[in-house]
Amino acid sequence: MTAPTEFEWMILSSALLIFVAIVFGLVKYLWNQPLRNGPSYFLGIEVPAGFYEGPGKSWLKSYRAMLIALHLALAVFFGICFAIRRWDLIPLCGFWALLYVASMLAFHAWTRHKLGTNLPVRAVAIAMESRRLSDYIYWPLEALSASIIALSWGLLLHHDGMHIDWLPPLQMTWMALVLPAKILLARSGSPLPAERTEEHFKYQDAMRRNGISYLNIWSWGCLVLLFGVALGRNCSPAVLPWLGWLVGGVFLAVFAYMMIVIFSGIRLAATLGRDLRPTGSFATPFRRAALPKMRRSYLIWFAVWIVPILASSVYAVIR
């Protein structure tokens, strides 16, 4: 048992921040998520009047029980890591994220199966304005992030015969590659109801921009770490502890900013969409109801992206 290194402190602090943010999100937003569109909806699905006085009670109870179980599992996992002082196990909490997404998707699917999807709308509308990638993706910033990746790998490859563990830089590079997801999000859209179309349009656009902001900040967090690791391999041992703290500080600042952006995005979406018919939750003659909103292409990308991350995290622990 040893004291955590700078890198482990970073993981530890991030884990604590993640946990605090997750608990905050649970209390502030997730707990009442089924009611976010008002008492006429359960998780975006239209329900009859008085639903929450009748069967809605047990639906809400099941949803909240699932949330408590998921969050308890995470708390227990963090507790075990602390108890046995295995900081290196913390990145495995990525599996929890996967479990969380899968559970929420399964719950949504079950809800739709049991409560039925919303009735088709009589008229749908689509915006006749071009949605260009450059409206959502700032290409100079993408070029800068690509340059940082190239520079980091340049530094890593030109080390002076020093032993390098290639797994962390490979993981960080892969984790930072979220441009395909941003493109998919920028291109995603669904028919809007013909009533209050402008408000629906603004809501859908805000959701799209939120998703892209999260991915941007995530990617920059990974880039900071990658660049820090690359610099660490090329600087004198005397500077190393300072560099560790500096990179850690910047990473935590990016991370804290990410949390602020996520929560303000959630708040904005909640404000814009509070009393709107949930976009994508109703069938049209052209497309089936699309709840949950994750498109097939996005799910495929997510699977292709997350599997190597999880597999390499397991390998890092068992090797």
Place this chain on the structure above:
Amino acid sequence: MFLTLQTNDKRPLYQQITDGIKSLIAGGELREGASLPSVRQVAGDLGVNLNTVAVAYRQLQDEGFVTVRHGAGAVIAARNPGRIDQAELLPPLRTVLTQFILAGLTTHEIEVAVRQQLSLLQQKGGAQ
């Protein structure tokens, strides 16, 4: 600006898209030089096949409402009101009026409906 499609409309979807865009042009919402969203975007948002939207855009192009420029996509073409002979427009008007009469509407009701639709178009602004 939005293109609205009625889900109980009996016209084929590509026709609804074509007519809807024409209506936006007539109402002055889509002006000369304005870009239309890409076929991929419209098809993706509606959840329909790319070909459905491509056929609608091609029809608009054939009728001279839209020009396709490389790099800019489909763009609203300059309006040339004198280009179409009024006699060409009368048969479709007659077809619609026949449908109204067969549906049992009186002359007055038909006049009110026509005036209402015309005023709706003009309210959107720019209708000549």
